[in-house]
Amino acid sequence: MSEWVDIAVYAALIVAVWGWFPVWSSRFTIPLIADRNPGWLADHPESEWRLVESRWFRWSCLMWGSVSLLALLAFQFDVWPEQLASLRAAPQWEALKNLNSTLFIAGLIHVAACAVLFFRWLDANVPLSSRRQATLERRSLHDYVPRPLQFVGYAVIVVHLAMWVVVGLTGPYATTAFWGAMAFQFVISGVFLLLVITAVRRRPGAMGRVVGQGFRRTEVRLAFAAQLLPLPNGIARLYEQVAGNSSQSFDRFMHLGFVLLVVALAVALARSHQRREPWSTRWPRSATSVGGLTLVAFVTMTQGAAQALPREVYEAGNAQLTSETREVGRVLALVLHQNGVDQRARRID
């Protein structure tokens, strides 16, 4: 398969995440403020105008998307600086994947930093409203995902993790690399479980108010389904550990498939938003879903990047895995913060 297919898939991701996401999320600024203190906007029309007119976030993301695309093309056309020639050690598709993942993670860090700055500004400038509202309906996972489906989903995850433990304890594969890979599977499953819990527990916010009651249902179901995403990769890694060979073409197809899934979901969300809400030019359907999708993309790419390393590097790379896991946690925390999981934030539903 030509590397141009990889480039096309990454280009679609870049357009979706760095082209479309910032436009969508920046429309969410005003509802977020209104959610915190509806009266503040009326008292500060100049600030509202300034926020609505602000374009620097969109432009910075667009610029990063352009840089990412140009870097991928430069690599493909072999117009690549000598100082970065170490990337060439891997096969072309793998080098493209690593390059794309690195650029993507850097972009996500930029988005996270912007989110932190925005929420700090919000905390400092927009006082919390004294009037607050909440539902008296209890929220639980059972309200959104049928129990049999929960049982099947979690059974599959437990069986997957148990397979790692059993193989590790009974087979002759208990190397440092094996235990590192197993720990990574546990951590990644934990992160996705945390995502589900957060989706259920998080305080209703601007998204729910703008989009309606169906928003959380979609969000929770998406988060629940996302828990199954690490499974194919985990099973492939387990096979790799047991068989002792690397299933690189499988990795490549799985990675590209996942990136396409993220792009398709992003497009579907945008289209459904436009279909349901003719006034959507100003109010976005969801920032959480995009945050969730971006996180999923980030986690999988990080995982993929870590595991696509040459075997000897991979075996010596447990420390790197740990640091990437920490990075996942950090970005997750930022996404959660962006979605209102902060005791200091406030909602007016």
Added chain:
Amino acid sequence: MDIVIQTNAPEPVYEQIVRQIHDAVKSGRLKPDTPLPTVRQLAGDLVINRNTVARAYRILEEQGVILTAGRKGTFIRQGAVREVAKVRTSRAERVMRRVVRTLLGEGLNRKEIADIFSTALSVEMRKG
């Protein structure tokens, strides 16, 4: 069903929660066996201290309006409507006794107090 609180109101937040749950039970919006949100959920949604919600729930439980069933959560109790009515009656009685005590202290007699009460009731009822 939603609950609305005002943090700068003279009425303490926990009393606002108790009062609104009473209202919901009395009006039938919260029926017996309806699960209530957890303390963590309600406190998080209202961005208030968990102890405030816990205090409101404790009062409601003491009044026999809600029932906490361990890990299953908190529910509206069977007979909660009757308990709410009882609580309201006893609160009204307390207020009335305080007023009567004040009026007696002012030197008014039984008939005068009854007339005042009757007039005040007519006026307020007319206001609707």
